[in-house]
Every structure is written in C-alpha cells, then in structure tokens.
Amino acid sequence: MATEKDPESSLKLKLRRVIFGTDTPAGRYFDISLMVCIVMSVLLVFLDTVASVHERYGDMIVIMEWGFTFIFTIEYILRLYCSAKPLSYARSFYGVVDLLSVLPTYLALFFPGASFTMVIRILRLFRIFRVLKLLRYLSEGNLLLRAMMQSSRKVFIFFFSVSLIVVVLSAVMYVVEGPNNGFTSIPKSIYWTIVTITTVGYGDITPGTPLGQAIAAFTMLLGYSIIAIPTGILTAEISQEIGRTRDLRRCSNCLKVGHENNALYCDHCGSELESEL
C-alpha cells in the first residue's frame, strides 16, 4: 500500500513543484506561460469592447475565450488536486481569484451580462510578483513597501487635513458659484475641488464668478504646493531605507557598521574592509 501510494504522491509532488514552485525550470516555464495566457485572455476581453473589433472578430474571440477558460479550469482542478491542503488553497486569496476567473464564462451561458466580471482575471497577474522573485525584484519592492509603511502615519495625517480643507472649500464654492455654474450640489462641488486640488483640471465644471475664480486660484496654488508634503515624507523615508540596506559591512577590527558604499577602509579605525558586498 505504501508502494501504491508513493507513485501517486510522487506525481502530486512533481506537479506541485511545477505548478506552485518557481525554483525549477519547469516551474518557471509554467508560471511564465500562465502569465502570458492571463494577459492574452484579459486583452481579448478588452478588445471585444471595441465596437469595430467586436463586429469583425466577435465569434473568434468567443471561441478563444472558451479556450482560455478551459485551460484555466484544468489548471484550477490541477491546483486543487496537487495542493498539500486543497481546502486551505481553495479558501486562500489566490484560490478564490482562480475560481472567480473561470466562473464568468460559464455563468454567461445563463446570465448574459456576467462576462464583464471576467476582468477579475487581471487579479491573477499579481502572481507575477512570485516570478519576479526569481529576478531579485522583490527586495526592491519590499524596500518601497517598508518606506510606505514607515510614512503611512504622516501621510494619513496629511490626507486627513487635506480632506477637511476640501470639504470646507467645496461648501464655500457651492454657496459662491451655485447651481447655474455647474456646482449643482455639494457632492458635485467636492468632485470639482478634488479635480482642482490634484491639478487634474478637466474643465467640465469651471468657476464663472470673479470670487469663485479667486477661490479656485487659491485651491490650485494650495494643491500645487502641498504635493511637496507627501513627496518630502516619502523621499526622506526612502533615503533612510536605501541608506539602511546598502552597506552593512562590519569592520573586523572595531566592529563598526554603516560605512559609505565606496569605502575601502573603516572610517573609524582605518583597517581595510572586506569587499564582500
């Protein structure tokens, strides 16, 4: 019985290494071709929304969609089969996304509008970060994430203060400009204030009265200058993170860490540093 189970578990193990792993050539090849399939299936959904493409290639796209759905269904079943704990995979974020990315095509047979939810497939692309791990891109991404974590409180305070200002400015603009100039309600006025303070400036709603234009000019100058605050916060944190991760060489003589990157000698005791970086 042990011999009977061994081959099965060895097949499972082999599949698992290919499907879930990224450290074998087959695993990497599987991940990359999966990425290509996902990108292509999402591109198909996108192109199908263009009227001229839909008219011409609509039937072909439906067939290809079924093809991709078929591939993804098999992949999902294989993942369930070879996973060490199928249930915990099915409940995990990626497990749910994998299931949701095949369902829409089947559901669209019964509910025609369901095909748009196929866009959920794009979420599967986040798996690419696992492939990127191979390419050592992940540590750089982690550095950014750490810097963002470090600055999250300051950025939260910044955004909280900005939203209070936005709300007050919106109420003022609603009273000053009124519905005749497009400020039909305070929520719409908030939309305008955000369009203005972020310097997007669609121009679908613009102030018409001199006082409104003066307040608008003030809003713009405010938005133009406060962008410096989150930038300053993040820059300072990224600088710190880069400085922290760069040179952790420890002087073998005096134990000092944190020399400059191009240092040849310890800047305290003058003994030569090993270039193991």
Add this chain to the structure above:
Amino acid sequence: MATEKDPESSLKLKLRRVIFGTDTPAGRYFDISLMVCIVMSVLLVFLDTVASVHERYGDMIVIMEWGFTFIFTIEYILRLYCSAKPLSYARSFYGVVDLLSVLPTYLALFFPGASFTMVIRILRLFRIFRVLKLLRYLSEGNLLLRAMMQSSRKVFIFFFSVSLIVVVLSAVMYVVEGPNNGFTSIPKSIYWTIVTITTVGYGDITPGTPLGQAIAAFTMLLGYSIIAIPTGILTAEISQEIGRTRDLRRCSNCLKVGHENNALYCDHCGSELESEL
C-alpha cells in the same frame, strides 16, 4: 457646606473627565460618538443639496437635522456647565465653533438662507486631532508642522517671486491675446496664468495666437519645473527632522549622540550602545 459642595463638584468633575478628557474609556467613547454625530450631520447637509435626495428625503433630513442640533445644544450646555472656567471656554476657538454649529438651525426658522452656515460644524472635526493623540498620531503631525515652520521663509520667498512672475506674464498675455480669446481683463488673465502655472489646465480659457501659445508653453514649462523648489525645500527639512528625532541615543562611554538607527556600537569609541529606542 463643603460636603454639600463636594457631590456637586464630583459630578462636574466626572462630567468634565468624560466630555473634555480623553484618557478614560468613557471619555474616548464620548469623543468618538461625537465625531460620528458631527460627520453624519455634515453629510446630511451635503446630501440635502442634491436635488433628487432633497425631493425624496427632504422632510426626514429636516427632522434628523433637528435631532443633531438638539444633541449638540445639550452638549454645549453640558460643556458650559462642567467646564472649570465656563467663560474662557465660551470665548475659546472651540467654544465659539460649538456655539456657531448649533445656531444656524435655530436661525433658519427666521432666516431661511441661514441653513448653509451649518457647514461650520465641519470645523468641529478638528477636535479629532485630540482623539488621534491617543493613537500617537500627533507627534508625526508635529514633525510635519516643524518641518513646515523651518521651511516657511524659503517657501515665502518662492511664492513671492512666483507671484511677481505670474503678474508680469498675465499682463503680457492680456496684451498678446486680448479680449477676443477670453482674456477679457488682467484679473482674468491672472486666473488663467495660475490655472496654467499650477498645471491644472481647465481649458476654459486657452491661447489662440501663435505668440500666445508660445508664452503659454513657456509658462507651463516654468510651472512644471519650479514645483521642484518647494518640494526640495520641504524634503530637505523633513529629512532633517526625521534624522533629528530618530536616534538620540547617547553613548555611555564617549557621550556621542546621533548614531545611525541600526547602530549596535558607538561609531566613535566602539563601545556597545543600549537599545533603549
């Protein structure tokens, strides 16, 4: 008499700890439910300006508005009652804002247009910073404020120079483009220059002549590049502030301060640092 006064003052004291304090669970609970009431009452005023909502739920909103006003009136009276110095509370910024946030509903009985001033209630939200204090958000906010103070002179010089440039460019554009292209007056031309130099770009007024377009292009490039100046100033100051507040550990051997955050040993004398950070 002292015994008669004690219970009363103990009630006052208890109320004061709940209403003004934030260090007891009851005080925190009171502050947070007050925040929720303020946000909801402001949201009501905002939604009431949407025509379709006003038609459908207008009556209900009026009733709820009165409910919130009733709550805030009682709160104001309680604050006056339990405050150690009622008069100095009534004259303080928050005291005036608290009064102004209940008056509009009563005034609207006699003057229909007064209800918009209810927006002043939003100013009460700044109280949230006191609640945030509990969550240690305030020190981060103070760091930002200190950095802004430090850079205020440089930023003032920057804005003063920019406004001189804006005025000169506006006068030139008024002469070049003239009223036919929407530059009906120099103040309007100043509005256009600010829209352009802050890279908002509504497009409600755009240059029509080749020379005007060339000057506009110059204005855009100017605005696009000078944003670097306030950003640079603030980033440098925030970096300094972060560096200053981070590692103030003093080496117990040589008394040096200002080591790097991850330093294990003093970078001057090599003795181990205490990790009390």
Add this chain to the structure above:
Amino acid sequence: MATEKDPESSLKLKLRRVIFGTDTPAGRYFDISLMVCIVMSVLLVFLDTVASVHERYGDMIVIMEWGFTFIFTIEYILRLYCSAKPLSYARSFYGVVDLLSVLPTYLALFFPGASFTMVIRILRLFRIFRVLKLLRYLSEGNLLLRAMMQSSRKVFIFFFSVSLIVVVLSAVMYVVEGPNNGFTSIPKSIYWTIVTITTVGYGDITPGTPLGQAIAAFTMLLGYSIIAIPTGILTAEISQEIGRTRDLRRCSNCLKVGHENNALYCDHCGSELESEL
C-alpha cells in the same frame, strides 16, 4: 563757500539715507510706503481693464494714475538729485525701470495705446528684496539661488533631452493625427506636446485616433515620471546647501567642522563643543 556747500551736501546725504538706505527708521518707512504706492498703482491698471470697473470708476482711476505718476516723478527727480553719482544711477537697472515706470502716463497723452506699458511699474517691486534684507529673508533666498546654480548644469541637460523628445513626439503626432484633429502644423503639435508632457492638459487639442491616444498616453506617463528628475536634482542640492550652512562650528580641540546640529560633543575627539550657533 565750504560752509555754503556743507548744508547742501548734508541735505543730500540725509535724503540719500532716506531714499536709498534701509537702515534708518525713516529709510524703512520710505521704502515701505513706496512699495504700497507701486502695488496700488499696478492694481489700478489691472482693475481698469475690467470692463464694468472701467465704466464706473474710469475717470477716478485716470486721476489716481496721474497722482501716482506725479509721486513717482518727484521720487525719480529726488533720486537723481541726491544720488552720489546721478549718471550711474540713471544707467543702472533700477534707474531705467524707475524712468520707464513714469513715462507711459506722459506718453499716453500723445499715443493712446502706451498706457499698458505702465505694467513695467511692477518691476519696481523687486526693490522689495532690499526691504526683505532687513527681515533676514535674503540669506534664505541666497541659499535657494546657490542650490539652483549648483544644479543648473544638470537641469540644463535634463531640459535639453526633454526638448529633443518633445520635438520628436510632436513630429510623430503631426503625422499620426493630422490637421483634422487640430494638429494643423508641427509648431502647434509642439504646443500640444508641451501641454501634455507638463500634465497641464487644456483639452483644446486632443488626439482622436487610437494610435494618437496611445502616443498621448505614453507622453503623459513620460511627463508624469520625469518630473522626478529636476525635483530630485534640486532636492539633493538644497539638502547639501542646508547641511552646509547649518553647523559650521569648529571643535576647539581637533579642529573638525561639520558636526550635527544637535551635537554636544565633537564626534571625533569627544571634547565639548561651544554652543555659539
């Protein structure tokens, strides 16, 4: 004769200290009231371009304009009179600006269109920097100027590369979109590219073809990301400048300079630093 000349030269000297100097109360008072006059006279010219204001207060503005011109004429004559070297004053930048700021009103008697050149008065406002000197604002401005000088070469290379990219993109967009979509000529296409790459986005000219929109999207993303380059350059230089100007205390024991701002002890030899900053 010497006695006759002495009182005259003492009057000259007194006047010179008031008009050219900023270190006496009278000199400061003179400079500040001059600033107020200049700002008001420029504001008048600006408001006069607003049609409704011109109709109502046009006559009054003409009278006030003459009043200001009269004041500035007397001031110009006094400057010529009390200057140590009248000719070198008359030829200096401020001398020419002072003359040009009074001429337009007189010229407008003969040539009606000349009144707009009155805007040149605004240039006199740059004198305000002399007043600011009193308030120690100038050293901060100098720090910014030094940082800009330091980074000018890098910024020049940046702008040179960007303009090459702008020119190539403009030519491509002209070919792709053509005159039907508003890209009537390559110079106009360059205007569009600058509007887009600086993220101003008027919307007076927008791409209509899918390929044009793709190139436009690329242009936007380019402009959105390369703003980081001048910002990075300037921030780095400002950081350096701030660091350089801050702590120039020299350790009296080992002569090291450039300690951290909050350093109590020299970070090389450990001897106490004087806090003369």
Add this chain to the structure above:
Amino acid sequence: MATEKDPESSLKLKLRRVIFGTDTPAGRYFDISLMVCIVMSVLLVFLDTVASVHERYGDMIVIMEWGFTFIFTIEYILRLYCSAKPLSYARSFYGVVDLLSVLPTYLALFFPGASFTMVIRILRLFRIFRVLKLLRYLSEGNLLLRAMMQSSRKVFIFFFSVSLIVVVLSAVMYVVEGPNNGFTSIPKSIYWTIVTITTVGYGDITPGTPLGQAIAAFTMLLGYSIIAIPTGILTAEISQEIGRTRDLRRCSNCLKVGHENNALYCDHCGSELESEL
C-alpha cells in the same frame, strides 16, 4: 609608395580630426556649425507645415532644403572617406542616422510623402552631447544616468503596479460609465485613466454618473499622491550619487575617503587635507 600614401593619410587624418574630433578649434567649429545647420534644417521642415508659411515661402524652403541636403550629403561622403573603418561607421547608430537624414529629400522626388521622414534629422542633434563634453556637461549627465540606472528596478516595480491598478480602474469605469458618457471601449477607458492618473485632465472624456465621479476622484487622489514614489526613489539615488562623486579626496595620513566638501582636516585623524578638488 609609402611617400605617396603618407600625404593622403595625412589629409585623411587631418579631416578626421576636424570631422570626428572635438579637441581642436577647427573640430569644435565644425561640430558647432553642423549643429546650427541641423537645427535650421529641422526648423525649416517644421515651419513648412504651417499653411500660411508654406504658401508664402514654400518655394524658398524647398531650395534651402536641397541646400542643406547637399551639405549633409557631402558631409556623409567625407565621413565615409576619412573614417578609419568606413564600414563600421556606416553601420554605427550615427552612421545610419546620417544616411537616413539625407535620403528623404532624394526619395521625395519619387515618393511625395517621404519628406516627413526628414524629421529623422533631429536625431543627429544628439551629437551635441559630444560638443557638450568640451563644456564638462557630460559628467553631470552621466551622474543622472547612473542615478536612473540605480533606481530602474524600483521604478519598474512602481510602473508595473500602477499599470495593474490602471487596468482594473479602466474596466470598472467602463462598466460604471458605459458608452454614453464617452467610455466607448476598455482601451478608451484606459486612455481616460492615464489622462486622469497622471493629472493631465484633458476633459475630452469626463465621468457623468455620481459613482463614476467618485471613482474618478479616487483615481486623481491616487495619481496625485503616488507621484511621490518615483520622485522619492530618484531623489534618494541622486543624493547618493552627488555625495559619492563630490569628495573623493583621500587623506594622506589615514587613507580615509569621503570627507565633507568643506572639510579642511580629515575627520578621522585630524591631518590637513589637500584642497585638490
């Protein structure tokens, strides 16, 4: 035979120093006049696309174009002639660009539409960097390039994450707003998202529904704040590069490198530094 070849090779060598070299006065003069010719010939092509200019000066421009083509043809032949390895020059980037910049005028004789490809001449302007080398601009450019290289991985991760967000937001906006509000297809929706997230904001497509405007406001705030990330990355790297390149003076006593710019004494051993910077 050696004597016969020597004069020829001396002519070749002389020409090569003028045409390819930049270290003789003649070489510099040649490069600068070539730059002027290139700029003027490109300007001609640009101005020729303006309808009014084409009508008036069209014939003159054709003649001048032939003149410039003639000059560039001779230059190309001379380069081929005097180059040490003519074939490797012809195959190099500049060799191909030089050829492509003269072909269009000749091709336009047979294929009228080919004249636009003349814009390729602008690529020759990149040669200016060689001239800039003389002015020591290149090392500054290299510093920028190195900083960009250093940050390329982080910036790639940033752009990859942003594009995933853009795609998801585009799909959502297409479903929310639909073709009636201008979101005719998902590719067009992607165009809108990029216009919005980069804060360009043309206003050719704007959300009409309240939900769409809320998502648009979120997109703007996102774009407004994430610009801080590439800026922070690049600023940190440029700071590092500037710090690294600035002071590489080595203390002659203890061999330490990396002193501050204004250091007079080595901050480790206190011996005086040579000011050879």
